[in-house]
Amino acid sequence: MIFCVEDDSSIRELMIYALRSAGLEAAGFSEAGSFWAALRETKPDLVMLDIMLPGEDGISVLKRMRADPAAAQIPVIMATAKGTEYDKVMGLDLGADDYLSKPFGMMEMVSRVKAVLRRSRPEPEKEALRAGGLVLNENEHTVKWNHEEVNLTRKEYELLLKFMRHPGRVFTREELLFSIWGAEFAGETRTIDVHIGTLRTKLQDAGAYIKTVRGVGYRMEGPR
Numbered sequence: 001m002i003f004c005v006e007d008d009s010s011i012r013e014l015m016i017y018a019l020r021s022a023g024l025e026a027a028g029f030s031e032a033g034s035f036w037a038a039l040r041e042t043k044p045d046l047v048m049l050d051i052m053l054p055g056e057d058g059i060s061v062l063k064r065m066r067a068d069p070a071a072a073q074i075p076v077i078m079a080t081a082k083g084t085e086y087d088k089v090m091g092l093d094l095g096a097d098d099y100l101s102k103p104f105g106m107m108e109m110v111s112r113v114k115a116v117l118r119r120s121r122p123e124p125e126k127e128a129l130r131a132g133g134l135v136l137n138e139n140e141h142t143v144k145w146n147h148e149e150v151n152l153t154r155k156e157y158e159l160l161l162k163f164m165r166h167p168g169r170v171f172t173r174e175e176l177l178f179s180i181w182g183a184e185f186a187g188e189t190r191t192i193d194v195h196i197g198t199l200r201t202k203l204q205d206a207g208a209y210i211k212t213v214r215g216v217g218y219r220m221e222g223p224r
């Protein structure tokens with residue numbers, strides 16, 4: 001649910017229409033009083049908040065939200081008049097997540113709303129990846145072999161993660177180099193062989209799970 005706090009009824013209705021057309025629930029409020037009353041009943045996913053409101057203005061509303069434990073974590077996008085840089089800075093300093101300068105397009109507004117919602121929603125917990133006694137936990141960014149932690153470099157970890165996400169799949173050296181080192185990396189595919197070698201050593205007996213496919217690259221097989 002998106003709450004739109006905007007005193008101009010034509011703009012408010014257009015905002016609600018655009019958000020609903022994008023598959024989002026939305027409700028509108030013309031001033032702070034009705035917004036606070038609704039907030040006591042429903043916690044929205046995001047608030048679109050105009051600064052220039054009759055009575056209590058948007059800056060005051062934002063201050064109260066950030067001071068209220070029940071509303072402090074609700075993302076807020078401020079709508080400011082064009083050229084009012086002070087209002088933008090004030091809003092961001094008080095904890096606004098983004099701002100839009102009026103007049104703004106409805107497509108831009110919907111895009112900003114979706115971007116803030118993506119940033120504010122926690123990522124779901126990922127199940128640990130396992131191959132026998134080898135366990136890679138993406139949530140904790142840890143690797144354990146027989147319950148003992150294995151200290152890997154960032155590239156070694158990314159290599160192992162790729163293998164464990166796709167057991168049995170053969171990766172060429174070029175694929176691994178491109179996906180982990182990036183298109184701008186100027187090194188040779190020999191870099192992959194070196195990192196695979198150190199990764200196998202650190203994984204101890206589990207290092208044997210990483211198989212060399214002669215003339216092609218590498219794949220990971222679990223214990224038989």
